[in-house]
Every structure is written in structure tokens, then in C-alpha cells.
Amino acid sequence: MADATHHSSASSSSSARAPTSSGALIEARNVFRLYPGARDTAPVLQDVSLALPEGKFIVIMGPSGSGKSTLLHLLCGLDLPSSGQIFLAGQELTAMDDEARTQLRRAWVGFVFQFYNLVPNLTVGENLALPLLLQGITDPRKDPRYEEIARLFGLQDKLGRRPHELSGGEMQRTSIARAVIHQPRAVFADEPTGNLSTKAGLEVMEHLKKAVDLLHRTVVLVTHNPRDARFADELHFLKDGRIDPAWSLRGGPLDEHRIHARLEELGI
């Protein structure tokens, strides 16, 4: 498969552009996130700044309630910060309207959720084809990426099945395949192994690693599981809504002991 950065209408629909630090694909600048009606409580995210490079497996770790999912939702444009800026491929998400962010997600973003979130009424093949249909491809099954991705993720013989007929691992594989089929710039994964057995979880992580190594996608994953964090090229730690670049680990794959040591050091 060609390592093509699939530029679609999202690039032309951006309302603001700004250079990112050192060519990062995703960047957060001084991001705060408060939830409405929670004035007396501390912000979920406090002055988070982060630059994530392209083509890497990036993991953000933190304990439950640390704001991991909130940060992920902000980075991919599903949510907006209370203040601060978010950039994706040089386009400022925080300056776009909902329609523009939707178009950008459609073209440049893939998602993997903890609870799979396959469309229950559609077959595995139709779920897989969904992002291609959204790209305006009228017959996605004839698109070479359809067959290639199905083969790569071992779904060839399951394309006609409905989601409820699959195991958890198979559903998550389908979800990853759907997240990468349209060649997005970044794939965001929210605790993708949280609902799976150890074996199925490992298999899912290997598939996500494939997306980086074979398909040259950028994967941003949030987890509280050090086993998943081993796959990271870059590992960031989120504690009490803050990220400190000094806490980060780089140069993966990472050793699990090193991760545990940093967690202990941070008191997580």
C-alpha cells in the first residue's frame, strides 16, 4: 500500500493554519478543559502542551480520572478545550466550526474505541467500507484497500457477519481495520484493550503496531495498562490533568520495567 497522505476536502476546508513545533503532526498548546457546572473543582486538563510527531506509536498513560480520554477527544477534534489551541497537521482545530472539524475527522482521523463501536446494523464488510463510502467511493468493495486491509487484519472470512456474531478481539480488529482503511494521518485509540482478555489485547496491540510499521500511520493511544504502553515509540504521562515533557519516555519499544519505574517515580 502506498504511503500516501490522503488529502481530501479537509485540507481546503480548514479555517486556520499555523506552523507546528518541529513539524509535529499533532500539537496542543496551553490547553485547559473544564466541565460546565464544575467551577469549584480543578480543571480536567491544566495547561497541557504537547507535540506529537508523525509516523510514531504514541501512548499517553495515566490513572483513571487523570483526563486521558478528555485529552484524546480534544486532540482528534471530537471536543473543544475551554482554552488553548489544538493543531492537527498544521490546521487549528480550535478555530474550526463543527462542519469543518467533521470533514477533517472524515479524511485524516481514524478511531478505535474501548467498546468497539461497530455499527450494529451493518456487516463487518460494511463497517469496514464505511470510511471509504465517506470519502465518496461509490463501490468500496472494488477499492484495492478494502481487500488488502481485510487480509492484513484477518477478516476475509468474516466480512458478511454482523458485529454481534464476532468475539471481542475480532470486533476490535474490525474496529482497527476500519480506523486505518482510508489512510488517515492519525489513528486515535481509547483504551482499546480495556474490554479484552490478555491474549486478545496483545493481538489488538500488535495490529495497531502494524498500522504504524506497515501502513506508516500515526497512532495515539491512551491506556492505564503498562503492557500496552510497551508498544510505544513515545510514552507520555498524564497526572492530575498535567503533562510534563520531562516525564516522557522515548525510543521504544519500551521495557515494561522502565515504565513501572517511571510510574512509581510519579506516584501513579
Place this chain on the structure above:
Amino acid sequence: MNIASMLAWRSLASRPARSFTAALGIAVGIATVVSVQVVDHNTILTQQLKSQVAVLGHPDVEIKPHATGLPDGGAAPAELAGDRDLAVFCGLFYGHAERVVAAPPPGATPAESDGAERHGVDLTTLALGPLAASAFGAYSISEGRDFAAADARELLLPERLAAELGLAIGDSVTLQSVVPVREGCRDGKVVRLKPSGPQATPGAPLAFTLVGLLGPGNVGSQPVAVLPFESAAQLYAGVPVQPTWWGRLADGAVWQDLAQRLKERYVVEKPKGAMIGERIDQKAFRKSLGITSCLALLLGLFVIYNAFSMALVERVREIGLLRALGLTRGEIARAVLLEGLLLAIGGALLGGMLSVALVGLMNLLNITTLGANKPLQILEVPWPTVLGVTALGMLFALFGMASPLLRARHLSVLEALRAGRLALRADPGFSLRVGLLLGTPLMIPLVFALVTPPLGERQSQVQGLILMLAGVVAAFFLLLLAVPGLIHRLVGAVLWPLRLALPIEARLAAAAVRGARQRVLGTLTGLAVVVAAVFVVRAVNDGFLDEIDRFSQRAAGGRLFVRTRALPRDEALRLLSLPEVARVDCLSAEVLVPFPLRGLRAASLQAEAARLRLSDAALADFARGESLLLSNFLAEQMGWRSGDLVTVPTFSGPQEFRIAAISDELGYWPDDRRFALVEMGRLDELFCVDDSQGRHFILTLKPGSDGRALERELAARLPDSPDRQIRSAETLTDFYLADGRRDFYVFDVILWSTAALAAIGLLNSLTIALLERQREIGLLRTLGLTARQIGRMLMAEALALGVVGGVLAALLAAPVSKLVLDAVRVISRLDLRYWFTPARFAAPLLAAIAIALLAAWWPARRGGRVAEGALNRHE
């Protein structure tokens, strides 16, 4: 397949039960309205066919002077020109004329003398005022032109007649009026009524130019030569003709008011053709049917709305996911609308099939929109109406389907992805329900205006009742909305005693109701309104039946009615005089003036004097032929009271009679309530009609006689004939009561299908509850609650909803029934009464419970199964 079609199709296919329920809701709504419209259309066509009405034009009223003759020169009568209720009017009269053709000149060839053979051809002429075509649609010109003026010497001919007479536009026709010779009655003798004196001299021949030909339809289908009114008045000067004035009523005017005002000199009537289905009671009946069927359509919308609220519960996460994947709000809207459109089309097709079945069933059972037992002779489809109703139904359905899901597209992606729990805390249909509830009382006066024609002097009285009705309904809904805790407290109170038998299930059901007040409010109001509507209509039906019963007792009690072949009076008396019979009266002597005027012997009235509380002086007046007895209905309709003078047109000119009494206790045959009685000798003297021979006889029985036994005895005694009927008061009462019940079958069909829709709505509501509570039920199952207990919990909730819905329905139905019956009494002038009985409270209650339990059966069965593993599948 694009993404919108794929999502729409998959959504429909993956939930066949929900899709079918929604389509069924649309189908039942559409089918009910369409079938009522189709049957109504064919009912009117059939009645028109049966009455063989040849319609000349389309006036609101026909005004006929008691006296013959035209006003001076054909001028408009001053009373009509100045009447406030007449917007426009136009005169017409028939006449007979002879066509005068000059003798052929001497030496003419046979071809040239051809016209001479037509000398003396008789023509029927119709004189029409200048507004006949433009305001009353009397004719259309197919060739040539219309009259230039009311006094132009011009002529119009139907195409066919012009061809028969060999006339073309521009031809001149000379006409000579002919004095008609009629049969009439003078002093009890049938005579030829050729007028004498100056009124009987035909005028000079006049020449008319043929200026236009008439296309078929109305006057164009009649074999008449049409003349301008004033020219015709000159042609018929000196000849007695009987004019009629067509009138168009002013806005809000009522023809009965006009009739009362002009009754001294004119008879005012609705045209016979226009009266079919347009009598005030018929019109109210037909319009009520239309409105009731629209209620079914609205209920269909409610069902669809509920079905799709259920879909929203199921699909809110899916919508969030699609938004996360990059579907725009517009694309989601397109998918939703496409799904709605597919369902609406499916529902419309199913509705078409159901309509065919319903119309077939109603035809089979002889149910029409003018009551039962009036079989349709024509069955055609009024396509514009059918297509219009179907399109409206589809539009309603599309709105009902799209509204909840379009709301969902505004959810934030994250809210939706969090399993939609946030979204479900607010009931998506609440604002619509509040709108419907508050809109209903406001709609009542509007619906009333649609149901009833203008009522003239009674308008304000009925409007007062309708406003009270709207007030009662508004108070009912406002109470429910203003006291939101009322419903769940009532439901909790019903569930309280159930705790003895079902301790866990009843508690859980009460908790579920507490947690979903808006859903419960919407469901209960829907159920209560439908059940109340059913029982209001039943109360109106009971009111009519009670009136029929009381009228029958009053008019027919202690009597026996016989219809036989024509029998000489003596022979009839011989055959009918049995020991149990006190008196035999013949009521066959009848003329139309225009109400039925029947002859009654003074001796017969003498025998009834005590019952009718008639004074000796009144009896003497009647015996002298100077007074009339009127039925209540005729007196009510014409606004006549005892002692008033009534003018009756006779062969000897208008005659005045004083009203001696108003009563229904004489002359009940066959079922016409609108009649008058005059002394038999006087009827004979004025109209040459007597009772020397008759077909209709009333037998007054001695006290204690067995009417049914006598019926059998007379059946053996009287000569057989095809139309022979012998009916005791009991048989007649039974017959008319059964007829009254049959008349309301059509309402039953509609209302019970509406109740079925309410049940489907309740089913949807309970299913929504089930889906909302999957996690909770899953937890309960994990803790050890059996599937059967889950089912019982849902049944307990349904029972409580049914009881409270039934109580609300009964509380709403009682005052509404009373007010509706009061309004119908004022409109119909029938003595309708409402009375409250325990059965009238219990019936809605039991109906609501039955509907609720039936609706809950399927969700209760499904409840346990759905919950299994729910905890594993969701956060």
C-alpha cells in the same frame, strides 16, 4: 449504494418489528381516513343515483312563492332583494310555447316547404335570470355566446335539441306562449284548472334569435329552450306560471332562518340534490366521521413518534459513532429522512391494501357514512381525495419519524458516544406532547366549525357549549401538566396493594414510573384520550338510542302499524277490527305542501283529546278544518308554536291554518318525524285526497293487549302482498334501536382501530422503558431476579398505567359526553339526554386496563431475554 441509503436500509431491515409497527401505524391512520372518504363519496353518489335528481343548477336555497304568477315584468321581488341572508338570487320558471313558422310561400318546392312541417311544434321553455350561469352554474356555452341582457330577444338551445330542431346560431325562432291546462281540486272535485279571466290570455308571438348552444350538463342536458327571464316574462304575460328563485346565502346565513322569515309568502327549501347528505344531522354525522378518522391519523403519528423515540434510544450511540467517523449532520439527516421516506412509502402501500379491505368490509356490512343499511350501488375511487390523504399521511409520518432522530443529530458526539444516557434523561417527545396537549383544547372550536354548518340563531348557544367543552379539556390537560407528580403518585397508589402479591415486582415497577414521569405522562394521556373518545361517542350513540326509545314509546306505544296493498276503507276496517283493537285510523291520505300533510278524522282526534290535552274549542276548530296538528320536529324546524298561523299552498291559493297542538303522539308512520295533520274532510276539499282507500293504517290497541301476538294474528288475516308490514310498537322500537346501533358501527370500526393504535403506542412506550432499563434489568437478573419476575414487573406497570389511564378517561369522558350531547341536542333539535351510571365509569376503566395489558404482553415476554448479558454489552 450511498451511505445514506445503506444506513437507512440496514436500519429498517435490522429491526423488522419496529419497522413493521411504524409502517402499521401509518397504514392504519391512512386506511381509516381513506376508507371513510371513499365510502362517503360513494354513499353520496349512491343516494344521488337513487333519488334520480336532475340538477339544473347549484343554488343554496330554492324559494317558491305560495301564489302563482310573476312579479310585474319579471322584476325581482322586493322581499328577496332586501333580505340580509341572500347574497344573490336569480329567477327561473318553466313554460310551454308553440313554435310559429310562417306558411310556405305559394309555389315553393318540397325542400323549401320543409319548415312548414314543423309548424306548431311544442317547446318547453325555461326562463333564467342573468346570474343563472355565472352564480349558479346552470349551463355552459359550447358555441356562440350568452344572453346580452335579461330582456334581450335571444334564445339558447342545448346542442342536441338544436340539432333535432334543425336550428343553427343566428336563426330566428318565433314563439307563442301556451296557456297550460292542469288538473286540480275545487271543493273536493278533481277539475281541469284552466285559468279564466285576464290571467289566462296568451300574449302575442315574439321572435327570438338563437345566440348560443349549451354543452351537456345541468340545463344543457334538458330538452328545453332557454330564454332570458325578462323576455320570457313578456312572452308569458297573462299566463299563470310558477316561478322559483334560486338563492345564494350570505356568509354565515342559515336557510332555516330565511325560511321562517319568508314563510308567509314563500316556501324556502334546500334543493333536493344538495340535500343528499347535507341535512344538518347528516352533515354533522359525516363530518364527525371525518374528524374521528383524522383522530386515527394523529394517533398513527403518535405511534410512529413513539416507535422512533424507541429507535433514538437504541441508536443514539450509533449516531454519535457516525458523527465521530466523519458523517456530517446533513448526511445523518439525509439517512434519517430516507429511512422515514421508505417507511412512509411502505406504510402508504400497506395503508392502500388495508383501505381496500376496510372499504370491502364496510360495503359487505352495508355501513355507509349516512348510517347502516344503505347499500352502496356505486363503488368508485375519488383519486384526488385518496392521493391527497395518502400524501398527507406520509407527510405526517415523515414528520413523526424524522423529528426524534433529527433532534438526535444535534447531540454532541461525546454525549452520544457515552451510550446516549445523557440524551435519554430528557424525553425527546416531551415538547411535542405538551404541544399536542395544549393544542387540543384550542383545536376543539376549530373542529366544531368544520363539523357543523352555520346554525343561525342557535349558533351562540352551541358556541357557549363548545367553549365549555374546550375549557374542560384544557383544565384536564393543564392539571396533568401543572401537577407533574400527580400521575406517578396515582400509579404508585395503584401499585401499592400489588405489593402484597408481587413485593419485588410492584416496587420495581413503581420505581420505574417515578424515574420516567414524562414518558408515563405522554403514554397515559394518549391512552386516556383515545379511550375517552371511544366512550364519548358511545355516550352520544346511547343518547340517540335513548331518544329513539322514548320517542317510540310516546309515538307508537299501545299501537300497531300496518302497511298493506291498497284496501278500501271498509274492507280494511273489517280486516283490522279485532277485539283487542280500540280504533283503526288510516293515514294514507297525504299531500306535500312541502311538508307531509296528512288527513285525520275528527272522531279519531276526539278519542285522543285527553291524552293531547286538547280543549273543546281546539277540537271544534280541528273538526271545522281550521287548524293543524304538528309533529314536534316540524314545529322545531320551522319555529312554529301552538296558536301560530301556518300558510299552506293549495289549488285554491294560500290557505291559513292555526296550530291546535304540537305532539308526536299521532301519525307515526313509517318513520318521518316531520308532518302535520288536518281534518280529513278539509284535506279532501282542498286536495281531493281522502282515506276511502288506503295502505297505511294505525291500530290503537285496548289497554293490556299483546302487540306481538296481534302482529301474528294479523299476519294470518291480511292478504299477502310484497310490501306488507305489520309492526307492533315493540317491533318498531326494536327495529329503530337496531338501526340506530348500526348507524354507529362505522364509528366503532374507526375508534377501535384507533384504540389498537393506542395499544401499539403503549407497547412502544413499554419497549422504550425496557431498552432504557436494560442495564438495570441486567443487574437485577445478575442478582437473581427471574425472567418471569421481569415480565411480571412490566405487567404490573402496565396494569397500573391501565387503571390510571382508565380513571382519567372516565373522568374526562363524563363531562365531555354531557357537553357534546347538549351541543348535539341543540343542533339536531332532538331531546338527547346524558345520565351517569356506574357502568359508564367502569367501561372506560376496563377498556384501558385491557388495552394496557394486551400492549404489555409482548414486552413482558421479551423483558427477561433482552436483559440477559446486558451488563456485558454496555458500559
